[in-house]
Amino acid sequence: MKNVVITGSTRGIGYGLAVEFLKKGCKVMISGRDQSKVDLLVSHLGEQFGKDKVVGLACEVSSAPALTALWQGAAAAFGQVDIWINNAGISIDRQPLHLQPAADLQRIVDTNLTAVLLANSIVLSGMLAQGSGQIWNMEGFGSNDATQPGMAAYGATKRAVTYLNKALQKEVKGTAVQVNTLSPGIVVTDLLLSDYDLKSEQWKKARKIFNILGDKVETVTPWLVEKILATDGSGAKVAWLTGGKAFRRFLTAGFNKRDLFADLPSAS
Known part of the structure; x- marks a missing residue:
């Protein structure tokens, strides 16, 4: 199976993806800012899936030397890197x-944004040298030109990633390296909740929409991993929340x- 590196994989969508790749028999490099947390998760997942299946290294993704170390660590552990997912991201x-x-x-x-540019540069160089590989860059709010008050900075960074993907797909044309887009939709994570005061009117309105369009990590990540592993080609987009799915959910929301968020007392 595939050898996979996932940035920002000590929690949320990244961790969910890591678990699902391991379930499929892949080898996975876990990464996050905190080495102690990385080590804890590597030990935990190693007990579940085999110590030869999972390794980990702390990485500050905005640092080119740290990203280079992450690539080199994965290549040394696995022999080569088949899939690299730029999942790490923050909101403010x-x-x-x-x-x-x-x-x-x-x-x-x-x-x-800067971290995604650096990672793509480093990983493209490595994958071109090894002769193959897939890079998946993560979409988010703003990638499709959607706008909301208070989301200017976050949306601008994600819109830039959409441009980056299109540009890189032209750059890798004619090579065995693929650049693709991963779009998980609205997923209930700490990152999503951190945007809101959970006692505010703004949250009450947002919660209604999230309950229609959102999903939990354990619902979304198995499907995403299945589609990633089935993809063979550059320019692919794996999207969980399509326009058609959103439309159907709004139609059936009343039923x-x-x-x-029922298990979050502070969100009620």
């Missing part, structure tokens, strides 16, 4: 741009009462 407080601190704006650009 949802508020008008002029109220967002400069440090937060710098941080979100560093993590959601399908979902509460994805």
